[in-house]
Amino acid sequence: MPESKRRSQRVWSAEAASGLPVYDLLGQERQAHDALNLLNQSRRLWSQMVAGCFSRLFNGLSCQMDYAPFHIRMLSEVAEQRHLVWVQALNQRGHQAWLSIQAGQLYRLAILFFGGSPLQQDQAVTARTATETEQRLLLRLAQHQIDILSDFLGEPDDRWQLTLVGSEALPLQSAWLCSEGTLLLGEHDSQFSIWWPFGAKEPLALDGPAPVRVGEQLCAALPAVPVRLRVILSEFTLSLGELQQLQAGDLLPLEMAEPAPALVGHQSCFTGRLAERNGALVYQVASLTPARRETRNDD
Incomplete structure (x- = not known):
């Protein structure tokens, strides 16, 4: 459809309107963009700090931690993946963060923690429930990562309480800032996924029911709306005849x-x-x- 005809339309079909840009009235996209920049600017130093903590935790074992750049992702994309162990982090303001790891990788980390060396057949260990010892180790590993990240984001007093939960507790209707971290201990590597909220505000809801405080969010966002x-x-006033007779150089009196x-x-x-x-x-x-x-x- 020609652009001129498109602009003259008063009613647009749903198919045509689906391609129109959506105005970020509540500032959620700006919020996500700012949070992503802040996290990615500090992730390398964060990786080094976490690696130092993990090296001491694993009795001086050679340790390297590398977090991939944060991106926006929904928990529903991974909720049905089997053999994931989930940790829920909750702070005093009611904000949540999440961390997950494969059960088999947690098993191998527990062996390394106690000074052992995982065998080749250990690589196939997935369909098992984490023991209490493995769960306590995972909570310590998650606590280090989340607390150090909070410190880097200028929230040192924002302490997090961690709990192991099942996948049924995941908030599937919200998007999060997600990063995959690779932990290399000696010759053995493990992968964590960390899911971080959008700064001081609630996670971005992409679908599902409207937020309860949408009126408050609109009032807070309105001062930034450009007009x-x-x-x-x-x-x-001119008649049509006078308008038709106008030529270049004619003067119109301005009052x-x-x-x-x-x-x-x-x-x-x-x-x-x-x-x-x-x-x-x-x-x-x-x-x-x-x-x-x-x-x-x-x-």
Whole structure:
């Protein structure tokens, strides 16, 4: 469809409208973008700090930790994966973070923790329940990672309480900032997945029921919504015949409105007058519109 015809349409079909960009009214995309930048800027130093903690935890064993760049992902993408052990982290503000690892990899980490060496057949150990010893080890590994990340994000007092949970406890309708971390202990590697909330706000809901406090979110987001302000300095009326007879070089008398209204859309917001400041022409706000004053007086 030609662009000119597309713009002249008053009603768009659902198929055509599906390709239109969505305005980020609540600022969720900006929030996610800022959080991603902050996390990815600190992930290398975070990796080094975590590696140092893990090296001491595993009795000085050669240790390297590498986190991939954070990206936006939903827990529903991995909720049905078998043999994952999940840790839920909850802080005093009610925000959540998540960490997961394969049960077989946790088993091998437990062997390394006690100074053993995993055998080749240990690589196939997946369909088993983590023992209490393995669960305690996982909670320590997760606590180190989450606490160090909180410190890097400027939230050192934001302590997290960790619990092992099943996949049925995962919030499937929300998106998170996700990174895959690879832990290399000697010749053995293990992979963690960490799921981090969007900063100080709740995780981004991509579908499902609307947030309960959507009104509060809208009120908080409204001051950042851009609007187009029009200042009307002069208006006059011409007949169609006069309009047709206009030629280049003709002069139209301008009668400056005093005070001149300023509009957002068709709504008058305030009035003002032309003034000069530092050799430049400026618009000086004089007063609120009469309609707004009357509304205030009626209140």
